[in-house]
Amino acid sequence: MSNKLLVRKVAVLGAGVMGAQIAAHLTNAGVDTVLFDLPAKEGPADGVVLKAIANLGKLSPAPLASKSLAEAITPANYETGLEQLRGCDLIIEAIAERMDWKQDLYKKIAPFVADHAVLASNTSGLGINALSDVLPEQLRHRFCGVHFFNPPRYMHLAELIPTRVTDASVLEGLETFLVTTLGKGVVYAKDTPNFIxxxxxxxxxxxxxxxxxxxxxxxxxxxxxxxxxxxxxxxxxxxxxxxxxxxxxxxxxxxxxxxxxxxxxxxxxxxxxxxxxxxxxxxxxxxxxxxxxxxxxxxxxxxxxxxxxxxxxxxxxxxxxxxxxxxxxxxxxxxxxxxxxxxxxxxxxxxxxxxxxxxxxxxxxxxxxxxxxxxxxxxxxxxxxxxxxxxxxxxxxxxxxxxxxxxxxxxxxxxxxxxxxxxxxxxxxxxxxxxxxxxxxxxxPRSTLPVYQRQRFPDPLLGEKFPAGETVYENDGVRMWTDGDGIAVVSFKTKMNTVNDHVLNGLQEAIGIAERDFKGLVLWQNSEPFSAGADLSGAMGLLQAGNVAGFEAMVANFQATSQRIKYSLVPVVAAVRGLALGGGCEFPMHSAKTVASLESYIGLVEAGVGLLPAGGGLKEIAVRASQAAGPGGDVFAELKKTFETVAMAKVSASAMEAQELGLMRKTDRIVFNAFELLYVAKQEALALAESGYRPPLPARRIQVAGDVGIATFKMMLVNMLEGRFISEYDYEIAVRIATILCGGEVDRGSLVDEEWLLKLERKHFVELAQQEKTQARIGHMLKTGKPLRN
Missing domain, CATH: 1.10.1040.50 (N-(1-d-carboxylethyl)-l-norvaline Dehydrogenase; domain 2)
Incomplete structure (x- = not known):
């Protein structure tokens, strides 16, 4: 008898604050979920649940990783919906904290619970053994407590509370599901009031x-x-x-x-x-x-x-x-x-x-x-x-x-x-x-359940050390290491994992070594954030010293690094969690694949400091728009989807939203447990390598929206300026962003290559960086950590 709990469908009983948010997080994780509550006194029978689902969009922080997921939750009520329980593999009860109410509900649903299904109570402190007293004998060994913390999407903890008779296989199956599918940290608690x-x-x-x-x-x-x-x-x-x-x-x-x-x-x-x-x-x-x-x-x-x-x-x-x-x-x-x-x-x-x-x-x-x-x-x-x-x-x-x-x-x-x-x-x-x-x-020692072998570096307790892997190459900016599995890992050594010349040169060196000695390369950081972007204070130093040539060389080096990632002969996989801003977003855009933790906050935020993306980010958006439109297609329509994201310096509130904003590809992977991120990224790199990976062919025929595209974007921006949604300087920056995305002042439908777009990025970036208002924005950000609207 394997302990594998196969979860196709879950029912959540109780559409209160916790129940609705647990259902939301199950749906985030791609689990087909039915949410139950009492039948409504008037209107549609599922009215109570429909209202709870509508309310999910108003909660902050957002329980749903994408607003569009709300309609994936199936509403049901205890009068007409109990038949739906027969198809559920896991049932989580999350009604009010009253022993008598919970027990009454268990008696009501017991006849509809499938023979293999697991029943769990999300109580925050009632006795689990006492709750199970009313269950029929054959269901008792498949019952336990599972206590999520509020808000369930963001809090890592889930407490598992066995009864005296819960099957070990049920607990192990549930633990595996909680850890990998829902991304939780599981702690076993004894059946004492309020648990641990x-x-x-x-x-x-x-x-x-x-x-x-x-x-x-x-x-x-x-x-x-x-x-x-x-x-x-x-x-x-x-x-x-x-x-x-x-x-x-x-x-x-x-x-x-x-x-x-x-x-x-x-x-x-x-x-x-x-x-x-x-x-x-x-x-x-x-x-x-x-x-x-x-x-x-x-x-x-x-x-x-x-x-x-x-x-x-x-x-x-x-x-x-x-x-x-x-x-x-x-x-x-x-x-x-x-x-x-x-x-x-x-x-x-x-x-x-x-x-x-x-x-x-x-x-x-x-x-x-x-x-x-x-x-x-x-x-x-x-x-x-x-x-x-x-x-x-x-x-x-x-x-x-x-x-x-x-x-x-x-x-x-x-x-x-x-x-x-x-x-x-x-x-x-x-x-x-x-x-x-x-x-x-x-x-x-820690649990030896197979699911934990996916965590190369678990959350360490005082006194715990996990082997750091064998160093392959190191400079002042990066460390490259391996576990001897054919994949090399590169981590940054800078504060907030920002990108400076040492990081750029180190990455280029590491890719060269990976092409020679490894099957693939993963960009992964020991701790959040993935990267807060370019090292602004270093860049400002060059400008203030009047070294414009040095500054331009740094931008060119940044672009060269992005291109080196894109055209590496072995797959480079970016493993992203936490903030990935500016350059920290551009490197993953150029990687063969991105594997992102659900809680990844990704954005091309340069406009906020008076600059624009110039690490190949805008070039990459233009390339993708051309590919999506196809020969002779409407490139402008594709650009329009992403333009506002960049011009308004939007940051995604989840990895799913990053896909919707066009900052991650639909084919990129989202991982729910941040401690499994490295494992999954390595598996993706191996899979690409083993299936005969080649980098994309250089994009030499990129169709651009040209002067007509720029003019159309300007019209949109003038409206925003007149409505006071943006400042005059925001307008100037956004026009430059539009100019690069559209390939400059050329005819609509012109074909350009990547170098043309990269040159445009550099030109506008260096010009903006020399403006007083941009320098004021950068200074303000470095001093206060907040954007200045000037």
Whole structure:
């Protein structure tokens, strides 16, 4: 019996916020999905679901990778649609968090569930074993919990919660589907209230609430010190609660209060008075426009408990606390936080201490290993390090001693003792060989399920190192390496993986080596972004020194590198994730194939800094338009689709949207799990090589739209200028972009070659770069990271 779960069709039960978004993400992944809810009281029977599907387009961040996918979701209701369940291989229940409602629904659907189908509940904290009590015997071993985090398209975590009788093969099949098809990071949780992520994550919020009051801090002050300064998301603590919804927060806190009577921290598992008051007023956070924070015009105001009113949100991290948090050495950082008399530093030490205390005390009953806790918190809450990693990095023994001292001194939230294993002489819980499991008193390695062999570099925990491959060639800009599988990989070494002369020369060198010694070459980065484009500050240096010739040579070198990628004798495959802007978009455009992670944000954004794409990007768009139109066809109609994307410096909100915007080809591949990107890119390179790859023939007869095309684009732009959608300088840049795309002032239908278009790119790029307004835009972008509209 193989453990392969073949998923052709999925049903999602419940079209609320989570259910609808889970259905959206399944559809993103190309899974045929039916979304169920109650029959509507009036209008069409599937009205409730139709409304939920329509609402997906309004949510931000967008649950759908492409707006057009909404119509792929099939609506259904529990009265007339249950027959459709017979054809589903996986059924995910995501209705409201009430045991009786869920169990009633299970009884209703059980007769329609196929004999091989898996049933999973997306509950965030109800008992999985208790839920399964009402299921018929033959369905019980195919039931488990699968808890997605909100928003399900973007949060990497999915918790898998087996019951006492769930088949191992069911779990392995579901895990494989979640990892590869939906791109998730799977953590196994025990059947305890709120599982791992919310049990530890919500405790951390409760500890913050407690200590905010203890140290007399404002909500905005706490957010200022508990966000990026300590490796957590910008929404920090209280802003996160607003985003999640204060009613949801209160519900999860109440679940902890109701279901964990014996937890030594139980007295803290109650919503504070101010939270209850906000909920009673209907101020539930972001979804109602007001919560702990509120937007008034352009300003943000924050609730002030002393004044019982909102005040401007101006709380900031104190300079002396920032000083401590900037320290590179975690041990020194924690020592300084603990010694400092500043209330913000005291707050940070106290919240970390109580989080470590809670996590260690409960590790044995909520998870198999410390790895599960750290990954759940990282993937579900967006922290850069989990609680055990943070403790270990700061010096396990010393911090353990400090916690023990604080327990004795009565400073901790609970007087429960730390477990004995904390003091058994260890220096931490993570090591190269695995992570500590209290139940087995041993370090357990990562899962050996075959799906994980697709991850060459999994998300590393503290103390984990994955072999870096054998270096083939290296310069100041790039490193080229191999695993001995016939494929070479090139990664950039610059900040934000920007492109400078070292990168350009290194890439050309690497392609030469690949043609001689390898079957293919993959462009892949160790971490996001793929590339933020050309190194602007370096380029500006040349111009400010008056070295126009040097500047033009750099542009020519950029184009030469793009062409070298395109005409390489072995396939060059670009593996893109995160931002791929400007030159970072042009290299993949010239590659034999692009393999992009779903969360790839791709754009030719040069217009935003007063420039235009000149790494062969515009040339490539013109070539594709000519090919799509065919001999004597309407090239202008093809160009029109992409022109606005470039002129308005649009960036795709997903890899799918990049295909729709014409920045990726329809034949390029989209991967859902970013950790599988390298594997898939290598497979694509191998497949191309093994099937007799040759680069395209040089494009010597490119049909262009010429002067008529330029004139037509100008008419469109004049309308935009008069409607004040663009500035006069935007107009000038856009006209130059149109001029290059149309092949310059030549007759419509003229035939040109690539070198002609590349020369046009260079000419206009160098001319723009010398303009004051462009230099102002570049300066502004380098200083603030935001575009200037001048």
């Amino acid at each position: 992520g919310n049990r530890i994550g919500v405790f951390s919020i409760l500890a913050s609430i407690h200590h905010t009051a203890e140290f007399g801090l404002g909500f905005d002050e706490v957010d200022a010190v508990s966000g990026p300064l300590i490796g957590r998301p910008k929404s920090a603590t209280y802003r996160t609660s607003d985003v999640v919804g204060l009613d949801t927060m209160a519900h999860v806190i109440k679940t902890m209060g109701d279901t964990l009577p014996d937890d030594p921290w139980h007295k803290y598992f109650a919503a504070p008075k101010w939270l209850e008051a906000l909920i009673a007023k209907g101020a539930l956070g972001q979804k109602t426009g007001a919560g702990i924070f509120r937007k008034v015009g352009k300003d943000i105001v924050v609730l002030d408990l002393k004044a019982q009113d909102y005040r401007p949100s101006t709380g900031a991290a104190a300079p002396e606390v920032i000083e401590i948090l900037k320290l590179k050495n975690p041990a020194e950082k924690f020592a300084r936080l603990r010694e400092s008399q500043h209330p913000q530093a005291q707050f940070l030490w106290a919240t970390f201490r109580d989080l470590f205390h809670y996590s260690a005390y409960h590790l044995a009953d909520i998870a198999e290993t410390a790895r599960d806790v750290d990954l759940a918190i990282r993937w579900g809450y967006g922290w850069s390090l989990g609680p055990f990693e943070t403790w270990q990095a700061a010096g396990w023994k010393q911090v353990a001693q400090w916690i023990a001292d604080d327990i004795v001194a009565g400073k901790t939230m609970s007087s429960a003792p730390l477990p004995n294993w904390v003091f058994d002489g260890r220096d931490g819980v993570h090591a190269a060989e695995g992570s500590y499991s209290p139940a087995r008193n041993a370090k357990l």
